Amino acid sequence: MRFFNLPDLGEGIPEADIVEWHVGEGDNIKEDQPMVSVETAKAVVEVPAPCTGVIARLCGQPGDTILTGAPLVEFVTDEEDSGTVVGKLASDDSGTRSDESFIIGSPTDGQVQPASSSQMAQRGLKSLAEQFQVDLGAGTNHRNAAQPAIAYPLDHPEPLKGVRKHMARTMAESHASVVQVTLFDDVDIDHWEDKEDITVRLIQAIVSASEVEPALNAWFDGASLSRQLHDHIDLGLAVDSEEGLFVPVIRHVAKMKKQQVRESINKLRAGVKDRSLPNSELQGATITLSNFGVFAGKYATPVVVPPTVCIIGVGRLREEIVSVGGKPESHRILPLSLSFDHRAATGGEATRFLHAMIQQLQK
Numbered sequence: 001m002r003f004f005n006l007p008d009l010g011e012g013i014p015e016a017d018i019v020e021w022h023v024g025e026g027d028n029i030k031e032d033q034p035m036v037s038v039e040t041a042k043a044v045v046e047v048p049a050p051c052t053g054v055i056a057r058l059c060g061q062p063g064d065t066i067l068t069g070a071p072l073v074e075f076v077t078d079e080e081d082s083g084t085v086v087g088k089l090a091s092d093d094s095g096t097r098s099d100e101s102f103i104i105g106s107p108t109d110g111q112v113q114p115a116s117s118s119q120m121a122q123r124g125l126k127s128l129a130e131q132f133q134v135d136l137g138a139g140t141n142h143r144n145a146a147q148p149a150i151a152y153p154l155d156h157p158e159p160l161k162g163v164r165k166h167m168a169r170t171m172a173e174s175h176a177s178v179v180q181v182t183l184f185d186d187v188d189i190d191h192w193e194d195k196e197d198i199t200v201r202l203i204q205a206i207v208s209a210s211e212v213e214p215a216l217n218a219w220f221d222g223a224s225l226s227r228q229l230h231d232h233i234d235l236g237l238a239v240d241s242e243e244g245l246f247v248p249v250i251r252h253v254a255k256m257k258k259q260q261v262r263e264s265i266n267k268l269r270a271g272v273k274d275r276s277l278p279n280s281e282l283q284g285a286t287i288t289l290s291n292f293g294v295f296a297g298k299y300a301t302p303v304v305v306p307p308t309v310c311i312i313g314v315g316r317l318r319e320e321i322v323s324v325g326g327k328p329e330s331h332r333i334l335p336l337s338l339s340f341d342h343r344a345a346t347g348g349e350a351t352r353f354l355h356a357m358i359q360q361l362q363k
Contacts, residue, residue, distance in 0.1 A: 003059075003071045004050050009040050010279045015067045016040045017161045018060050027055045035073065038066070041166030042279045053077035063161070163244030174305050177222055181347070182301040182339040183354050187361045188322065190331035198334070199291055200261045201361060202314060206289060207233055207254045209356035216353045217287045219307035220344035227309070227344050236285025236308070237265065238292075239272045246272045247305075249285045293317065298335045309344045310353070313337035334361070 009016060016038035023035055035049045057074035060066050160168055174180075192201075210217040210233055220227045233254045236247040248268040253261060271277035287309075290302045293316035302313040315335035322331045336357065340350045 001056060002051075002053075002075045002077055004073045004075060005069050006038075006066045006072045007047075008068050009038070009045050009047075010042070013040045013042070013068060015065050016045070017165075018062050018064050018066060019044060020062055021058060023049075023055050023058075025055050025058055029053065029055055039162035041163060042282050043277065044162075044275050047072070049073075051075065051077055063159075065159075065161075163241075163246065167244050170305055171303055174303050177306060178304050179342040180301070180304050180339055181342045181350070182337055183350055184299045184338075185336050185354055185358060187334045187336060187358050188331050189317075189334050189361060190329075191362075192332070197258065197262060198314075198317070199265060199289075200258050202289060202291070202312070203235060203250075203253060203261055204258075205357040205360040206235065206287060206312060208360040209353045210254075210287065212356035213349050213353040215345045215349040216310040216340060218309045218344060219286065220309050220341055221307060222343065225343075230286045232286070234284055234286045236288035237268060238288065238290035238302075239269055240295075241272050243275070246277075246282065247285060247288060248272060248277055248281050249283065288312070290314070293335070299337050302337060302339050304339050304341050306341075308341075310338065310340045310350075312357070313339070 006016060017040075019037040019039050021036050023029055023033075029035065029049045029052065031050065031052045032048045034046050036047050038045055038047060053075040054077075055073060056076045059071040059073060066072055159165075189196075214229050217233055218227050218229045232252050235250045235253045237250060239246045239248060248271065250256075250261070250264045250268065253264075256264065268277065268281070271281070285308060288302075288305070288311040290300075290311060291314045292300055292302070293314050296316055298315040298318070300313045300315065302311045304311050313336070315337065317332060317334050319330050320333040321328050322333075323329075324331075336354065338350060338354045338357075
């Protein structure tokens with residue numbers, strides 16, 4: 001008997017949710033045959049069989065969460081039982097097989113044992129503690145200990161999975177660590193052509209503002225209190241979907257022309273819709289844009305997600321009466337909301353950035 005543990009599916013992803021098994025217990029399976037579909041915070045991934053053999057046991061059902069390194073499948077094989085399983089995993093970045101093999105097993109005794117329920121629970125608890133920066137060793141019997149939150153039972157609880165679970169953790173981490181401030185302002189775009197591409201113009205304005213004030217196109221490390229200013233712009237574009245929020249990245253957007261930006265936006269939106277985007281296109285943003293006004297809302301406080309320093313939110317376009325030469329006129333007004341991490345950028349830097357955006361949009 002051999003256990004195949006869930007491998008690291010990329011960038012240190014700590015867990016995955018089982019979506020669908022393509023095999024059943026007792027089935028004969030060949031090496032590299034599709035075995036199970038799992039959903040991570042980034043994408044749905046097909047995990048192939050690492051060897052030829054018979055499926056003895058499936059260590060989870062659809063909907064279950066499996067920690068990276070925990071048993072996924074138990075095999076019966078004809079090969080010498082060395083306590084390890086060697087196989088290949090499809091690459092998220094290219095859609096082809098990776099040449100890098102992985103070996104799952106214990107480096108000390110050569111035997112692979114399935115994690116007990118308590119071990120898996122402890123591992124999961126430790127992972128959550130690290131995620132939310134909770135000291136599990138801290139005592140709770142002193143007077144100033146925080147009281148536990150009141151738990152309200154749900155009638156029909158539905159555990160969050162995949163993208164939504166990742167979003168929940170990311171938002172909690174951001175709320176706990178970022179010192180966020182949001183600025184609000186309006187842009188008069190009544191002089192724009194009726195068919196102007198608003199999203200493209202906004203991206204171009206972000207590019208222009210980053211040149212004027214580079215402090216917002218940056219990464220910040222709260223642990224070491226250090227920042228990195230970027231000389232290029234990899235723009236994260238918030239995209240809503242039924243599965244949750246995705247933020248695909250347009251690389252080196254400052255070098256693109258209008259049509260190239262629009263084509264990149266369309267490509268990324270299509271990739272989000274069919275869940276075909278590789279992990280590499282969902283990370284590494286240096287600054288973020290969220291056009292929430294497509295649906296509703298004038299202003300917002302969009303959440304800054306580390307290590308980025310800034311996110312720009314765009315509200316719903318509206319008609320508003322303005323004074324022009326002392327006379328009232330109806331103009332198209334576009335509301336902007338700029339959130340920034342005040343640990344990494346000053347108020348002056350943020351206001352200069354927003355002013356530069358407005359100047360560019362009013363041309």
